[in-house]
Amino acid sequence: MLKEILALKKTVVILNGDLTLRILLPDQVSNCYVEWMNDYEVTKYTEQRFEKTTRSEIELLLAKMLNSSTDLMYGIFLSGEHVGTIKLGNINKWHMTADLSYLIGSKRHWRKGIATTAIAEMTKIGFTKLSLEKISAGVYANNAASIRVLEKNNYFLDCVKKSHFIFENNRIDALSYAREK
Numbered sequence: 430m431l432k433e434i435l436a437l438k439k440t441v442v443i444l445n446g447d448l449t450l451r452i453l454l455p456d457q458v459s460n461c462y463v464e465w466m467n468d469y470e471v472t473k474y475t476e477q478r479f480e481k482t483t484r485s486e487i488e489l490l491l492a493k494m495l496n497s498s499t500d501l502m503y504g505i506f507l508s509g510e511h512v513g514t515i516k517l518g519n520i521n522k523w524h525m526t527a528d529l530s531y532l533i534g535s536k537r538h539w540r541k542g543i544a545t546t547a548i549a550e551m552t553k554i555g556f557t558k559l560s561l562e563k564i565s566a567g568v569y570a571n572n573a574a575s576i577r578v579l580e581k582n583n584y585f586l587d588c589v590k591k592s593h594f595i596f597e598n599n600r601i602d603a604l605s606y607a608r609e610k
């Protein structure tokens with residue numbers, strides 16, 4: 430599986446129209462990327478919301494992702510513009526599982542079908558190129574848009590951790606969606 434993961438990191442994946450997925454290199458972190466990671470509207474349904482994220486932390490993360498044998502992280506590009514990220518993380522070769530996560534940082538590109546399309550492609554890559562058998566995605570119970578993009582990709586509600594997170598002073602459930610091959 431390591432060979433397949435490393436090969437995928439060298440690939441540019443063309444989606445429909447002008448949408449592409451490709452590896453983000455540590456020296457290519459745009460100002461926009463740093464801004465998204467510190468924009469509460471973008472991060473409020475993620476664990477990212479608690480801490481300020483610096484450019485050097487993103488660079489370190491990308492360097493780690495580049496060399497990781499258990500993670501495949503791509504930048505999502507629209508007509509060459511970096512608009513988001515998507516990742517299959519914790520790839521487990523014994524159980525043939527992985528965790529899917531995604532973020533469209535560029536808010537003016539929300540609701541254009543970008544996450545739906547990127548998730549469809551990452552799911553296909555996971556099942557066909559990496560031979561995964563189950564892909565999971567964690568989501569806050571109040572993140573309606575994220576739940577919608579998972580359901581549009583035929584992910585099912587796999588389990589609920591009741592009152593798992595604090596969100597704006599309320600306890601909310603953590604949901605895990607999943608899709609099997």
Ligand SMILES: CC(C)(COP(=O)(O)OP(=O)(O)OC[C@H]1O[C@@H](n2cnc3c(N)ncnc32)[C@H](O)[C@@H]1OP(=O)(O)O)[C@@H](O)C(=O)NCCC(=O)NCCS
Nearest residue numbers: 471474531532533539540541542543544545573574575577
């Ligand atoms: C959630 C997110 C990935 C969606 O990306 P996107 O590219 O805008 O998604 P799409 O355009 O493919 O689809 C969004 C769907 O959610 C729906 N939607 C959007 N906002 C909604 C809301 N507040 N309530 C209900 N549905 C909503 C849209 O109508 C659309 O469904 P439709 O095609 O049936 O109309 C994006 O908003 C994002 O990255 N948010 C911040 C980070 C985040 O939450 N990441 C996920 C963590 S689990």
